[in-house]
Amino acid sequence: MAPRWKGRAAEAKALAEPLSKIVSRLQSSLVESNCQGLLSGCSVLLAADPEQTELFNHACFGRPIITSEKDKQWFQLSLEEALYLCSVMKCIKIVGDDKCVKDEEQLWHYMTSKRACFPILFKAYSHLRMKNWVVRAGSQYGVDFVAYRHHPALVHSEYAVLVLSDEEGDRSARLRVWSDFHCTLRLCGSVAKTLLVLHVSKNGNGAMSSSSLEHYCVEERIVTRWNPEQSRENQAIVQKKLCKS
Amino acid sequence: MAPRWKGRAAEAKALAEPLSKIVSRLQSSLVESNCQGLLSGCSVLLAADPEQTELFNHACFGRPIITSEKDKQWFQLSLEEALYLCSVMKCIKIVGDDKCVKDEEQLWHYMTSKRACFPILFKAYSHLRMKNWVVRAGSQYGVDFVAYRHHPALVHSEYAVLVLSDEEGDRSARLRVWSDFHCTLRLCGSVAKTLLVLHVSKNGNGAMSSSSLEHYCVEERIVTRWNPEQSRENQAIVQKKLCKS
Numbered sequence: 001m002a003p004r005w006k007g008r009a010a011e012a013k014a015l016a017e018p019l020s021k022i023v024s025r026l027q028s029s030l031v032e033s034n035c036q037g038l039l040s041g042c043s044v045l046l047a048a049d050p051e052q053t054e055l056f057n058h059a060c061f062g063r064p065i066i067t068s069e070k071d072k073q074w075f076q077l078s079l080e081e082a083l084y085l086c087s088v089m090k091c092i093k094i095v096g097d098d099k100c101v102k103d104e105e106q107l108w109h110y111m112t113s114k115r116a117c118f119p120i121l122f123k124a125y126s127h128l129r130m131k132n133w134v135v136r137a138g139s140q141y142g143v144d145f146v147a148y149r150h151h152p153a154l155v156h157s158e159y160a161v162l163v164l165s166d167e168e169g170d171r172s173a174r175l176r177v178w179s180d181f182h183c184t185l186r187l188c189g190s191v192a193k194t195l196l197v198l199h200v201s202k203n204g205n206g207a208m209s210s211s212s213l214e215h216y217c218v219e220e221r222i223v224t225r226w227n228p229e230q231s232r233e234n235q236a237i238v239q240k241k242l243c244k245s
Numbered sequence: 246m247a248p249r250w251k252g253r254a255a256e257a258k259a260l261a262e263p264l265s266k267i268v269s270r271l272q273s274s275l276v277e278s279n280c281q282g283l284l285s286g287c288s289v290l291l292a293a294d295p296e297q298t299e300l301f302n303h304a305c306f307g308r309p310i311i312t313s314e315k316d317k318q319w320f321q322l323s324l325e326e327a328l329y330l331c332s333v334m335k336c337i338k339i340v341g342d343d344k345c346v347k348d349e350e351q352l353w354h355y356m357t358s359k360r361a362c363f364p365i366l367f368k369a370y371s372h373l374r375m376k377n378w379v380v381r382a383g384s385q386y387g388v389d390f391v392a393y394r395h396h397p398a399l400v401h402s403e404y405a406v407l408v409l410s411d412e413e414g415d416r417s418a419r420l421r422v423w424s425d426f427h428c429t430l431r432l433c434g435s436v437a438k439t440l441l442v443l444h445v446s447k448n449g450n451g452a453m454s455s456s457s458l459e460h461y462c463v464e465e466r467i468v469t470r471w472n473p474e475q476s477r478e479n480q481a482i483v484q485k486k487l488c489k490s
Contacts, residue, residue: 098437162424173421179407180419180428183387187432 010154013159019132026055030091044082047072060134079111117171123216124163124198141178157198160188176199195223255399264377271300274314275336282339289327292317305379323372324356362416369408369443404441405433413423440468
């Protein structure tokens, strides 16, 4: 399925300013200002100056929240987003209630205590973000994430992402029976997204720390209905091309 | 959600001829002609005379199949449909390849060997049929059945039905995680159906025969999203009514 840009101007705008560049600029700005996020339940709060506010919005990290403070804009980051900026992009520090900077080990422990499958979800999130996809929550489509080629204002999300693993628990509870497959594929089809299944598994017995991200591996699978009519047509086109060459 | 009739004429037609009457007429006609169905893989084949053909179509049992025979119309019944006509409605007999009539015990054994969760599905199917719902396969909506108030030509299906049980296996694999709930509810919403979850469980240790249908019990649950805005409005209406009275 081709990307569905929100108009031609949107496509041109996206091509002129690749997401990788925007994210790099955000990274530099955050490093420069020695930015700190504050752990707060299942999110991380972070104050941004006007330039960073624009970059956060353009790179699509977090959600702006309304406060009475006039000179800075607060953002609420999900745990995945915060840990990605902290441990992969190395551009923010995260502090707890005690105002002390948490190391990666402590963060990993805290986040996993909030959600047992956090390592699996974080691996999937990072996997897509590193490839410069914009990754947002997918609960309204009954999946874990949706992935956009560029900012959601410019393009519709292309992939509905389900994150599965072999480990016991929530991550192994989806797509086990045909009716779930049918339901998920029909929904994805009706909202013009492709179902992307990321299967995250462990490489050996790495320790539970975020530096062990490399101990997890991701298998990507796209699931679509097989349409005999379409397949036959493609076959004909392929044969035509072969005859011509 | 109110039933969605396919026009006013359709509603009038349905009210003039209740489904229970059509099914009774089909039952009498089949008993009279001593009708026999033929077990064939995962379905039962059955030849109908012109009157029965019309009644099968109106009562929505089976699918007509095209053959070169001119004087009779063949119907392909699902295992649930066939066993319902045989053991609940007592209006057909079912024979095997050997042309011998199978008793209920043999049929139950055969059907369960084709699909381990057949007893659970059959209990759910019978439960709805006995209440005069038209029950058809729901795979295109990612559920087990869809239920219509009358013939599908007159009304859209109202319920998307998932059949669950506590027993290990496929019947316990749905709606275990929120993302599956979200997916199923979003899909049901987009096709204007209400999600009906039938939870089938065993009453004690009945033997595996269809006469033990009564050893299973069905709990019906309707699942909808809770909409705070709507609930508030209803609250206001209720209060208004209370004030008026």
